Amino acid sequence: MADWPRYPIIYEINTWVWLQELGKNQKAPETLNTVPEREWDAIAALGVDAVWFMGVWERSPAGIAIANENKGLLEDFHRALSDFNPEDNVGSPYCVRRYTVDGHLGGPEGLAVARRELARRGIKLILDFVPNHVAPDHPWVICQ
Numbered sequence: 754m755a756d757w758p759r760y761p762i763i764y765e766i767n768t769w770v771w772l773q774e775l776g777k778n779q780k781a782p783e784t785l786n787t788v789p790e791r792e793w794d795a796i797a798a799l800g801v802d803a804v805w806f807m808g809v810w811e812r813s814p815a816g817i818a819i820a821n822e823n824k825g826l827l828e829d830f831h832r833a834l835s836d837f838n839p840e841d842n843v844g845s846p847y848c849v850r851r852y853t854v855d856g857h858l859g860g861p862e863g864l865a866v867a868r869r870e871l872a873r874r875g876i877k878l879i880l881d882f883v884p885n886h887v888a889p890d891h892p893w894v895i896c897q
Contacts, residue, residue: 756877761802763879768806768858769843785854785863788870797874804871805879808846809864811855813888816848848888 768785775792776783796804820826821839830837843857854864868878887893 758802762800763803763805764796764799764801765805765807767846768808769846769855772858784857784859785867786859788867790870793870793874796871797876801876803877803879805881806864806867807881809854809858809880810846810849810886811851811853812844812846812857813848813850813890814844815850815890816888817842817844819889820845847883847886849886850888850890851892852882 772783772785772788775788779789820842827837830842834841854861858864859866871878
């Protein structure tokens with residue numbers, strides 16, 4: 754691939770968790786549209802060649818419902834978060850309802866903003882597309 758170093762440095766960001774943490778610091782919900790300049794600058798200061806936004810695709814309501822009914826998963830959730838409640842379950846990034854950027858993260862418009870901010874700093878953007886990560890309510894499954 755042109756313009757890539759032989760051994761690129763790729764910085765993976767768990768997008769949902771990152772934005773949630775930024776939102777706590779800002780005391781307001783954060784999306785890819787509203788990430789402060791200083792955060793993009795902090796990523797650039799790491800000297801990375803690319804950012805991989807993990808978990809940007811639309812999450813599955815059916816997957817969330819299944820997880821919230823699974824006793825073993827609920828026990829795991831409570832071990833990880835002692836005050837866990839069902840609203841804490843935002844779904845798995847590996848249970849994709851649609852391959853479009855989740856609206857909670859800013860949707861396609863938010864991704865376009867993030868891509869521009871990264872590009873302004875000479876950083877490439879990576880998204881993964883794994884077709885076997887589809888959810889039970891994904892159109893490919895429903896059509897069968």
